Amino acid sequence: SQTIHQWPATLVQPVGSPLSLECTVEGTSNPNLYWYRQAAGRGLQLLFYSVGIGQISSEVPQNLSASRPQDRQFILSSKKLLLSDSGFYLCAWSTTGDTEAFFGQGTRLTVV
Amino acid sequence: SQQGEEDPQALSIQEGENATMNCSYKTSINNLQWYRQNSGRGLVHLILIRSNEREKHSGRLRVTLDTSKKSSSLLITASRAADTASYFCATAGVPGGYNKLIFGAGTRLAVHP
Known part of the structure; x- marks a missing residue:
């Protein structure tokens, strides 16, 4: 069966520090991969999506970047965190863009 | 920009009552x-309805x-x-592309015992 792992669950980082969040999927190949951010009590904002290794589409200009070094690995990074980068980050995968998506448990990032 | 918009933003009901949430979208879709999202957790898929289903x-x-009304x-x-x-x-659709799954702002449902 397919599983998705996202870590860490919580993270507190100082302003200006780097960030690396990792997401891995097991039990499937060539998935679509997604990074979303969710502000408290709000909806999901699509940050990045990838349809294959090395293929990254960015949805909003921001202080973050994404990479897909392997088929089932999706990494969200920042060189220097801003206070506004705080939020709940969710990784997800799907077979195609308009089929059921499976979500990780999320990372709550607090930039202080 | 988000593709789907739900209303109401929040809904409070008593156990046993029915809850209705609405969603509007802007693109042509396949489905x-x-x-559903419990507080502080990831989302869980509930149901998918295809564009040729009512x-x-x-x-x-x-x-x-x-x-025809782009609503669900x-x-x-x-x-x-x-x-x-x-x-x-x-939803995922055109324009934007079928590889982008876009979520609405959500409805917060509170069911009181």
Whole structure:
């Protein structure tokens, strides 16, 4: 069966520090991969999506970047965190863009 | 910008009552999906309705889709306290592309015992 792992669950980082969040999927190949951010009590904002290794589409200009070094690995990074980068980050995968998506448990990032 | 918009933003009901949430979207779609999110957790897929379907049932859930109005509704019948969560609709379509799954702002449902 397919599983998705996202870590860490919580993270507190100082302003200006780097960030690396990792997401891995097991039990499937060539998935679509997604990074979303969710502000408290709000909806999901699509940050990045990838349809294959090395293929990254960015949805909003921001202080973050994404990479897909392997088929089932999706990494969200920042060189220097801003206070506004705080939020709940969710990784997800799907077979195609308009089929059921499976979500990780999320990372709550607090930039202080 | 988000593709789907739910209303109401928040809904408070008593156990046993029905809860109806609505979603509007802006693109041409192959299907529309509904998800549930418990506080502080990831989203869980509830149901998918295809563009050529008008209604779909799954247990206590009933989803309708009106492609002419670009809208969908999620009905939860005989609600329970355990149904307390946020509910989101999601679509992928044109323009934007079928590889982008976009979520609405969600409806926060509170079911009181």
